[in-house]
Amino acid sequence: MKLVTRAQWGAKPSKYSLAYIASTQGVKIHYEGSYVAKSLGDSGAHGSCAGHMRDIQASHLANTKEDYSDIAYNAVVCPHGFVFEGRGLHRKTGANGNQTLNVKDYAVCAMVGNSGLVQPTEAQLDGLVDAVQWLRNGGAAGNEVLGHRDGYATQCPGDPLYAWVKAGAHRPDGTGPQGGTGGEASGGTALARYQVTINGLVYGYRASGAHVTAVGKALVARGFGRHYSVGPGPEWSDADTENFSDFQVSLGYKGTAPHQDADGVPGPVSLQQLLGTLPGKPATSSVPPFPGRSAFVLGKSNPAVTVLDGGLVRRGFTKHHAGAAYTPGPLFSQNTLLNVRDFQRATPALAGDADGYPGPLTWRLLLS
Ligand SMILES: [Zn+2]
Ligand SMILES: [Zn+2]
Structure with missing residues (x-):
């Protein structure tokens, strides 16, 4: 899934918590209900x-009638299939x-309107399914997928999108675990079904390509192929996730539930361990330059901490928080330090010096 965090799209802070x-x-x-x-x-x-x-966030924050705390949606999906974090998980x-x-349901909005762009793209429908899965895996959303108009007097989400919801909210190729009445994703499996992008290549559930086949073959070659009944490759299946999880456990990673370290979704380090190299094109330019250690002082604020937090949230190292959940922001708090330390401890290249303060390598591995 192509997640764009609040920090990445330049969200304003919430007005109220x-x-x-x-x-x-x-x-x-x-x-969107407008043009x-x-x-x-x-x-x-x-x-x-x-x-x-x-713009959507600004219009919601300016809505004096509703007096919104923030953009109203938990996520918004653009026509190119990117999932923009709105209020996010558990909000x-x-x-x-x-x-x-x-209270009953989360809200996911597609960037289509009631005039102009009214027809969702295929990438957008895929992105909507990604957003639903993200809320299921990370936010304990149940199986229901409904339109805004279900139970409330509104045209939303418009006829084209509503027809898709009523048809089962499947991916454009007709597959996927979505459905108004349940599906395998939130059944008993509890398998990680999110994707990561490493060096421009996508790994994880339903990712596809020769690089996925290469991972499967390497797993088999290393003796971690027991979950395959077909394959490996070219599409990433639950069997790939289970086999990769076995491999991660063999490296000493802990926790096989979704978003834990051995959940079967590769990280750069485990992937490199498996393949001996990292395929793809290093996205070095996408990692902002290391701001220097002076940006990370306990109890002090710095814009770089918000960027750092974006990496922690994306990688799921948010266990330590005050209040309800870990929220990105400029303050380098004790919780920031503990979450960074968890990331360092889970990353073999950093585990020897897991003090919770980011150095250049922590910065690069966290944000790449
Ligand atoms: Zn887009
Ligand atoms: Zn609506």
């Missing part, structure tokens, strides 16, 4: 999506119409 929610029955799908320029759906227009996201939405409905 956001209410924690432990779990929901599911997710409601929304559209959205058709050009936003152009294949080359993704550069405009972060700005579009900031009560403000978008479903009333308090009862806001």
Whole structure:
């Protein structure tokens, strides 16, 4: 899944603290309900999506009638299939119409409107499924996938998107575990079904390509192929996840539940251990330069800490927090330090010096 964190799209802080929610029955799908320029759906227009996201947030923050704390949605999906973090995981939405409905379901909005761009793209439908899975895996969302108009008087999410919801909210190729009445994703399996991008290549559930086959073959060659009944490759299956998890456990990683260290989704370190090399093109330019150790002083604020927090959230090292959940921000707190230390301890190249203070290597590995 292509997640764009709040820090990455330049979110403003919440106006009020956001209410924690432990779990929901599911997710409601929304559209913007206003004009959205058709050009936003152009294949080359993704550069405009972060700005579009900031506009949505600004309009919600300026809405004096609703007095929103923040953008109302938990996530927003652009026509290019990117999932923009809104209120995020374990946060009560403000978008479903009333308090009862806001407690019942999370809210995911597609960047389509009631005029202009009205038809969701295939990438966007894939992204919506990614967003639903993200909320299931990380936010304890239940199986329900409904439209905003279910149980509330509104046109939202518009006819094209609502037809897709009613048809089962499947991926465009007809597969995927989605469905209004349940699916394997939130059944008993508890297998990690999110994706990561390493050096520009995507790994994890439903990722596809020769690089996925190469991982499977390497797993088999190392003796970690017992879960394959077909394959390996070219599409990443649950068997790949289970085999990779076995490999991670053999490296000493702990925790096989989704988003724990041995959940079967590769990280750069485990992947390099398996293959002896990291395929793809190093995305060095996407990692911001290390700001220097002086940016990380306990109890002091620095913009680099927000960037650091984005990496911790993306990689799931957010166990230590005050209040309901770990929220990115400029303050280098004791919790920041403990979360960084967890990341360092889980990363063999850093584990020898896991003091919770980021050096250049921690910075690069966390943000790459
Ligand atoms: Zn709506
Ligand atoms: Zn986009």
